[in-house]
Amino acid sequence: MIRYIWIFLFTICALPFTQAQVVERSVGMSAGVQNALVLEVPAVDAGLVSDLWKDYMKDFYREKPKWQRKDKEWLSDDADIAALGMGNTVDVIAKTEQKGDNTFIYMWIDLGGAYLNSSQHRERYTEAEKMLVRFGLEVARAKVKIELEEQEGMLKDLNRDLERLAADKERYEREIQRAKETIAKAEKDIEDNLKAQEEMAERIKAQEGVIKSVQKRLNDL
Numbered sequence: 001m002i003r004y005i006w007i008f009l010f011t012i013c014a015l016p017f018t019q020a021q022v023v024e025r026s027v028g029m030s031a032g033v034q035n036a037l038v039l040e041v042p043a044v045d046a047g048l049v050s051d052l053w054k055d056y057m058k059d060f061y062r063e064k065p066k067w068q069r070k071d072k073e074w075l076s077d078d079a080d081i082a083a084l085g086m087g088n089t090v091d092v093i094a095k096t097e098q099k100g101d102n103t104f105i106y107m108w109i110d111l112g113g114a115y116l117n118s119s120q121h122r123e124r125y126t127e128a129e130k131m132l133v134r135f136g137l138e139v140a141r142a143k144v145k146i147e148l149e150e151q152e153g154m155l156k157d158l159n160r161d162l163e164r165l166a167a168d169k170e171r172y173e174r175e176i177q178r179a180k181e182t183i184a185k186a187e188k189d190i191e192d193n194l195k196a197q198e199e200m201a202e203r204i205k206a207q208e209g210v211i212k213s214v215q216k217r218l219n220d221l
Contacts, residue, residue: 022129024118027106029093030071035117036106037125039132041139046098049105050074052142053094056135065094083127084109084116107132 027036041049053074057063061081065074076092084090091110096103109116109128118125 022132024125027108029095029106029108030068030073031093031108031110034108034110034115036108037116037128037132039105039107039136041103041105041136043101044103044139044143046096046103048142049103049139050096052139053096053105053135056138057092060134063092065092071095081131084124084131085111086124088112090116105132105135 023038025036025038026033027038029036054065054067057065057074057076057079061076061079063076063079063081065076067073068075072095074092074094076094078089079085079092080089081092084092088111090112091108093108093110095106097106107128109124111121111124114120116125116128
């Protein structure tokens with residue numbers, strides 16, 4: 001069941017990513033205003049996207065980008081990505097920016113003397129587009145996993161609530177059983193009490209007879 005939920009959620013949440021397009025734009029960064037590839041990631045926090053970029057570069061390209069605290073950029077220095085470098089290393093710089101509910105990720109490819117652009121580096125630019133779109137899908141996957149974990153957490157909470165309700169039911173049943181036993185004992189005590197009252201009434205009647213008999217003897221004297 002969880003597997004089907006995962007497939008459904010991933011399909012729904014990944015749809016906006018598959019329809020998203022990478023655009024080319026001049027964007028300011030640590031080395032000035034340079035040509036960048038830009039992807040808008042819907043309904044995702046910029047902090048999460050930034051963290052995922054580090055993992056993405058490590059898992060897919062065996063690169064360990066370093067966080068440039070001052071410029072708030074990820075730098076993969078001398079990255080060996082054949083489709084982009086064509087035999088040379090490149091510098092991959094990435095930065096995220098939150099705009100409303102969405103996050104923009106900017107990626108610059110420093111080829112060494114020039115930044116990657118579609119007019120001069122058509123083939124390599126296409127590969128860079130694929131690289132960024134693939135990252136968008138990884139973000140979608142991570143987003144769905146987080147949502148799935150949240151839904152599973154809610155299910156666990158509901159199961160705990162059900163267990164508490166079942167425990168309450170058992171407690172109520174025990175209380176009812178104890179109440180029934182108490183009532184049964186009280187009913188038996190009432191029966192015994194009525195019998196005792198009858199016996200006591202007979203004793204009183206007999207005692208009254210004895211008193212009358214003694215009173216008669218006294219009157220006869």
